[in-house]
Amino acid sequence: MAQHFLLSKKYRDISEYELSRFTENDWFDYFRNIRFGGLDKSICPRCGAIDAHYFFKAQKRWRCKHCHRYFSIKSGTVWADSKLPLSKIAFIVEKFCSAANGISALRVSANANVQYKTAWVALHKLRESIIRTNQLSKLKGEVHVDGGHFGGKPRSGQFRHKAKPEEIAAKIKLGKSQGARRSRGTRANYERKKKNRRIVMVAREVVPGLGGTKTAVFLSSTENDKAAKYIADNFIESGSLVRTDENSAYSSYSARFTHETVEHSKEYSTIDGVNNNQAESYFSRLRRCEYGVTHQMQARYMWDYANEMAWREDSRWKTAKEKFDDLLFRTLSTGLTRWWRGYWQGYRRRDEMLIA
Template identity: 65%
Template sequence: MPQHFLLSKKYRDTSLHRLLRMTDEELFDFVKKLKFGNGKEIPCTRCGAIDTHPFIKRRKGWKCKHCTREFSLTSGTVWADMKLPLSKLIMIIYQFCTSANGISAVQVSTDAEVAYKTAWVVMHKLREVIARTIDTSLMEGEVHVDGGHFGGKPRSGQFRPSNKARYAAAAEKLAGKTQGIKRRGISKANFERKKRNRRIVMVVRQVAPAEGANRTRVFLSSGENEAVAKYIAKHCIANGSLVRTDENKAYDSYKQFFTHQTVEHSKEYSTIDGVNNNQAESFFSRLRRCEYGTTHRMQAAYMIDYANEMAWKEDWRRKSVKEKLINLLESSFHVGFSRWWRGYWQGYRRNDEMLIA
């Protein structure tokens, strides 16, 4: 039986132990090489002039020969104006990369010895980097599409209604036990809260033969309807592709543009002919484990950020730790300033939910 990739030596090409043993100078050189390469001439992040700018050792930065302004490794990036030591930033990114179902900001704040709000913003900046570097080219070949409900899950009533007639048979069958009897329904206030926080995460996954899905895109919507399905068809899938969905009528229009196959999930997970959308279900499994086991709840305003994180983890599941770490670091250096989290604690907030419909 082949070994799982996460258990292989190839996956473990770097470790937190190794990163913690690196000196500040070694970490600085590692990040500098990723951002500027090995050359002595580097670009000024202020004016763009490429030259051998003098290095200011005390401030761990450079002074541009042309505009005379100082700049550092984090200037002009999502980490601009950050006061977090480089060692702690690398540690947080490592934890972010290696947690299969995500990691809570509480745990990160404890391990990195930073305030909770610092850990929370750093992790959301990483999610922003992922969202802004998504491959938006059209998917081809076999594509799986589905929608899943997330958020808005208040508890049911406290007491078990064992005295009601419709539950009497269940109670008798269980010989007096109450573990199998349903609780009474949720209150009207809880039901309204559930509707207010409930959203649909739409996932589109391109399938590679014998490898599973190799590309994932996610969207947030208020419902799994025809308008959402047409938006996905237009912006994500190339005409003529083989698209597999469930039996939802929202996808009826796909017959006009794609080879459309469906599976009726109320009866089966896969048809006798092998028609399924298991790659979409696989993504939902990871996102649901993140919601239930890591974050415990997802606010509607930030649900798309968590969905993008899980999509990235799915696509990079067969990459080594070092490859994932380098990918996130390099991407964070090339997307510019943070659009959503720079000045968050000073009141600059992203107010919309980024819904597609």
Template identity: 55%
Template sequence: MSQHFLLSKKVRDFSLIKLLNWSDDDYFNFLKHIKFKGEESTVCPECGAIKPPRFLKTRKQWRCRDCDRSFSLFSGTVLANSKLTLRKIVLAMYLYSSETKGISMSQLSRDIDVSYKTAFTLLHKFKEAITQTEDLTPLKGHVQIDGGHFGGKPRSGQFRRIGRPEDIVAKIKLGKSQGAKRSRISRANLERKKRNRRIIINLRQLGPKGTGAVRTICRVAMAEDEKHVMSLIRRFVEPGTYIETDESSAYLQCSLGYKHETVQHSTEYSTIDGVNNNQAESFFSRIRRWEYGVSHRMEAKYMQDYANEFAWRENTRRYTQLEKLRCLADKVLSSGLSRWWCGYWQGIKRDDEMLWKA
């Protein structure tokens, strides 16, 4: 049996110890190489002048010879006007990219010695950069699609429900997650559940046999119905693609323009011919581990940000640690100005959630 990628020596090509031993110039040169793709010449982000600008060594900035504007590594990106040192920013990128199930804001604030508010906006700016630079070219070849319910978890009642013997026996026979009836929830909890619950629909393109999924696109919708599903498929899946789904009625029209096969999850996990939806379902396991063990809740307003983050984590799961760090740094340095997290704690917040409109 082959060794898991995360246990191999290849993935350990860069460590936190090496990063901590870097000098300030090393952090600067690392980001500079990614920002300008290894080229010596830089283009002014203000006027677009190609003439080599003057480098201000003490300030780690450049000054354009044409418009006389100064610019830095983060000018025009989500981290523009950041007061953090390059050391803390690169350390935050490393910790964010190295965690397979995400990192909490409070943990990051302790790790790099910043306030919780700073860690909160920094991590969300990483998510925004991932969203801004998302690859939205249509999926092709072999695609699996599934939807998962997130948010709106009802709170338990005041009194513990005493299980009946017959319910316990049924639960033992059918598995611990099936068979026994669930306790009732109050009307207020039920309304909160309806108000805050959303559906994350993920579309995953599979690679060669044994490699799993190679690309993931996620969108948040109010329902997993035919209208939302088909609009997503027409936008993000090439015609003629082979699609695998479960038996939900939302996927009935997938046969129009696509080769479509289903697996009956009510009776089987995979058909005799090998038709399954395992890769689409496995995406939800990672994000649920983050929800239960790291975040402990998922707000509907920012659910698309979380979905995009974990789609990126799935897409880069076979990257080495240095490749992940470079990938995240490239997204941050090539993104536009932050629209959602600049001035967040001063009251400048996103008005609406990012919902897929069918």
């Protein structure tokens, strides 16, 4: 039996233990290599000049030879104005990359010895970097599209109904749990939770033998034809093989693509092998994040979490160092954060990223 990639020596090309032995000067050179592509020259974030700018070793700052502005390794990045040392930034990035289903701000706060507020904003800066550096071309070939409910799960009622003997027998016959159903929750509870419920829609390009290799995610209020049309118009190449479930929102796909469907109320896959399992695979990871890591997702930031899981899905075949370098480069090349500067002072993103 072939060994899983995550268990292989190839994956473990860098570790938290090795990174913990780096000094602050080592991290300074590491960040320079990632951001500027070497130690000889640097790029002024103000005027964009590439040169061997004047370097002040004691301050670890440069002065541009062209516009005469001072800048540091963090200037013009999502880490600008942050007081975190480079070693802690690298530690947070490594923790983020090594977690299969995401990591909570509370865990990062404890492990990195920073305030919860600092950890919360740092993790969201990583998610923003992923979103703003995504350069998705149109999906082609075989594409799996689906939508799933996230957030706003109403609680069950207080009491358990006593199961009837015939109901237990029927469950045993189907191989299901014998537990009795709980009573329904209150209407007020249902309406309160429903306000935070959204549909995460996903489109994944599938390569035989590798699974999903390119993932695009969207946030919608419902799984409707308007949202499905937006995905088809902007993210799927004409003539592709598109596989969905039986939802009527995708009925227009037959006119534009080779459209195959699977009726999930009856089966996971048809007898001919038609399925949209790669979309379901993505939802599985996102649900594990929602239930086991974050425990809830605000509708305002649900798209951020959805993009994080898309990045994790698409980079699952990368080694630990490749993921670490990729995410670190994204944070250093995104520019100033648009959504998380002054978050705890009230400067917050007010709108959701809904497509329909």
